[in-house]
Amino acid sequence: MAPPLKPKSPFAERLIEARGDMKRIDAAQALNLTPGRLGSYEQGTAEPSINTLAAISSLYRISIQWLITGEGEMRPTVAAQGMPASQEPAPALDVEMLRSAIASVRRFAQEEAWVDKASPEVWAEMVAEAYRFQVTTSEGEKRRMVAEEKAKTDRMAG
Known part of the structure; x- marks a missing residue:
């Protein structure tokens, strides 16, 4: 035992x-x-x-x-x-969407320089919020936001 x-x-x-x-x-x-x-x-x-x-x-x-x-x-x-x-069957968790949410939070944390300072609870809350956002945001809205982010990155690089 x-x-x-x-x-x-x-x-x-x-x-x-x-x-x-x-x-x-x-x-x-x-x-x-x-x-x-x-x-x-x-x-x-x-x-x-x-x-x-x-x-x-x-x-x-x-x-x-x-x-x-x-x-x-x-x-x-x-x-x-x-x-x-x-x-009841547990709702399916979209693992790819969860990975994307984690990657988004990680990028944000690195940009804001708190990647090593946040507690696991803060990380969990941020990832949960990013995941909820991805689940509830339409594909068209996501494409628009990605295009805006790419344009912003391009402006900063060029």
């Missing part, structure tokens, strides 16, 4: 809470991780990749926003049916 973990961050505490009664070895196998790697996430000594976060959210049927930030419900209810989300 795996020793009890002492989480070093709120994220790690939420990760342990989300696993619930599932054995770490079973969860690790389902996530294609070693039990030690999952344990390092649950201790707060390592952080999972975007793909692993998406897999964890899907396996545990939890809100990725709750997992990352602690905001909202761990397992939101489906209001129309009054059923826990754990009984």
Whole structure:
């Protein structure tokens, strides 16, 4: 039996809470991780990749926003049916859109020189906001904004 973990961050505490009664070895196998790697996430000594976060959210049927930030419900209810989300398929997470959101926040952080100063919670909030923006913004609006950004970059370079 795996020793009890002492989480070093709120994220790690939420990760342990989300696993619930599932054995770490079973969860690790389902996530294609070693039990030690999952344990390092649950201790707060390592952080999972975007793909692993998406897999964890899907396996545990939890809100990725709750997992990352602690905001909202761990397992939101489906209001129309009054059923826990754990009984409904988890909404698909667009991993490419999430990667794009992370890249956008990283570029912004580098430009603003706070890339090494922000806490994981601040990073999570920024990425969550960028992801929400990408999900809710129309493709035409995105193309217009990309064109404006390219024109701005071109003006600065030339």
